[in-house]
Amino acid sequence: MNYWERLMRTRRSLLAASFVVAFAASFNASAAFAQEQKVPVIATFSILGDLVKNVGGDRVDVTTLVGANADSHVYAPTPADARKVGAAKVVFINGLGFEGWTTRLIKASGTKAPTITVTKGIKTRKMEEDDHGHGQKPTDPHAWQSVANAKIYVANIRDGLIAADPAGKSTYEANADGYLAKLDALEAEVKTVIGKIPADRRRIITSHDAFGYFGVAYGIEFVAPAGVSTEAAISAKDVARIIAQIRKQKIPAVFMENVADPRMMEQIAKESGAKIGGRLFSDALSDEKGPAPSYIEMMRNNIRQLATALTS
Numbered sequence: 001m002n003y004w005e006r007l008m009r010t011r012r013s014l015l016a017a018s019f020v021v022a023f024a025a026s027f028n029a030s031a032a033f034a035q036e037q038k039v040p041v042i043a044t045f046s047i048l049g050d051l052v053k054n055v056g057g058d059r060v061d062v063t064t065l066v067g068a069n070a071d072s073h074v075y076a077p078t079p080a081d082a083r084k085v086g087a088a089k090v091v092f093i094n095g096l097g098f099e100g101w102t103t104r105l106i107k108a109s110g111t112k113a114p115t116i117t118v119t120k121g122i123k124t125r126k127m128e129e130d131d132h133g134h135g136q137k138p139t140d141p142h143a144w145q146s147v148a149n150a151k152i153y154v155a156n157i158r159d160g161l162i163a164a165d166p167a168g169k170s171t172y173e174a175n176a177d178g179y180l181a182k183l184d185a186l187e188a189e190v191k192t193v194i195g196k197i198p199a200d201r202r203r204i205i206t207s208h209d210a211f212g213y214f215g216v217a218y219g220i221e222f223v224a225p226a227g228v229s230t231e232a233a234i235s236a237k238d239v240a241r242i243i244a245q246i247r248k249q250k251i252p253a254v255f256m257e258n259v260a261d262p263r264m265m266e267q268i269a270k271e272s273g274a275k276i277g278g279r280l281f282s283d284a285l286s287d288e289k290g291p292a293p294s295y296i297e298m299m300r301n302n303i304r305q306l307a308t309a310l311t312s
């Protein structure tokens, strides 16, 4: 082999090698491109994140800001949250004062993405009176605790995703229809299970007033020492009032909440003689290994806990 032959051979193999490199690079780029093609969306809390994932399916990449077992009422957003919101194409929030911190966060993020309030169209529950001395009548934000309301959330999510990603319209509609059918089955199950609890035992204590919509929809009275938010501290007077009410009305059980410190409820149970009924998921899902990793499993967990405590 003379010098020119060697040179040409080297050039050919270099060419082949660079082709392989270029091909691999373009392959990686296309995989990354497919990933980026997913519509980045924000859901403020875990329950809403699960609903958005069910409607968005494979077309969306959902980032949930407040995670499992965490309290959205008192969440403090981070600079990383602002960056995530800044990169999103749609931001889904509950509204009704649940995540009051979103207004500043959205402003700080500089996002131009639409903010969809998923409770739009829901018949809201105003607190009849404010017994915590603030002189306001706050709106109850925990609308998801009624399955009929969750169906309105799903419709709003579907419409928000279609507006942001019109090419996915048929996918979002099909996903929403399939999930709405599951919610219909869930609602029938909730009514059957709660319907078996004797009427005179349908009164329980929870730590904050998160189950008003559930109570109205399915016929259970929930009493709580804290109001519809966890922001205000509970006073000794609030606790004393609850204990007196448990004794007077013979309320059978008190329940823990996954987002609240259990110690206060343990004290109330001890002093009032009511039994501890278990743990309800109010404002957040459990993690993957827990009993409530999705909205549907959360509702099933809660009705099982209620039925077990109130029928025995």
Ligand SMILES: [Zn+2]
Residues within 6 Å of the ligand: 073, 142, 208, 209, 210, 228, 229, 230, 282, 283
């Ligand atoms: Zn709450």
